[in-house]
Amino acid sequence: MWPYPKIISHRGGGTLAPENTLAAMRCGMQYGFRAVEFDVMLSGDGIPVLMHDPQFGRTVPGRGRVADTLAKDLAVMDAGAWLDSRFAGEPVPTFEEVVRYCRQNGIWMNVEIKPSPGADEQTGHVVAETTARLFADELAAHAGPADLPLFSSFSFDALAAARQSAPGIPRGYLVDTIPDDWLARLQALDACALHTNHKNLTSTQASAVKTAGYGLFCYTVNDPARAQEILRWGVDAFCTDRIDLIGPGFGV
Secondary structure, eight states, X not given: OOOSOSXXXXXXXXXXXXXXXXXXXXXXXXXXXXXXXXXXXXXXXXXXXXXXXXXXXXXXXXXXXXXXXOHHHHTTSOSSTTTOGGGTTOOOOBHHHHHHHHHXXXXXXXXXXXXXXXXXXHHHHHHHHHHHHHTHHHHHTTOOXXXXXEEEESOXXXXXXXXXXXTTSOEEEEESSOOTTHHXXXXXXXXXXXXXXXXXXXXXXXXXXXHTTOEEEEEOOOOHHHHHHHHHHTOXXXXXXXTTTSOTTTTO
8 A cells, every 4th residue: 555645746846946955845835746755865964965966066066075065065055056047046955954844834755865875874874863853753653654754765775774773764665677686675674665767667567566565656757648657557656857747636
């Protein structure tokens, strides 16, 4: 069973706002989304921040690495002008800032743990510990999964560390192409779902994952016809960059 929303806004606002920023979260809300996916990486001083790329140059200007930069210095970098001058000055937010914003506005979160190279276990532990602290009341009350965020990661080690630090936060294992040992990996992580690239997914694979009793999530689906096709295959949910084409009620 998939207890989460079906259509999720990729990196906050898809292609309509600078990814992994509070502006992106606001944009998703403006299009009716109350479910977002975003990436979390550690700063040089071990603070979880929203960022996809380990190196500067694409969404923040200049040269350097996130892992070598203090969170306070990341916070004054421009993470918005690369997309549009309207977003100039949009800062790199901390994970905690975004969680608080999403909770205040009733937005469910798929938190992708995105370690810098070599920081898999540390990132998994820190993101999980931070999440467990922010959701301490829900965890103490044994809240259902829909009241908690969902972790995902391409890093098996990061998810294993997250499981160790916050076993009560659900996990989805993220792969580009589904490996032959996908079931063993899900079992080892005590994961609830498999997340995969829709471009590499077949109907046979979708059926196998669902028959095994796991949730099946796809990234990043921007064509409505393809979205309809994979939903027919049994895919539970997907994220999209085209929140202007595929709304939160798509396929209902």
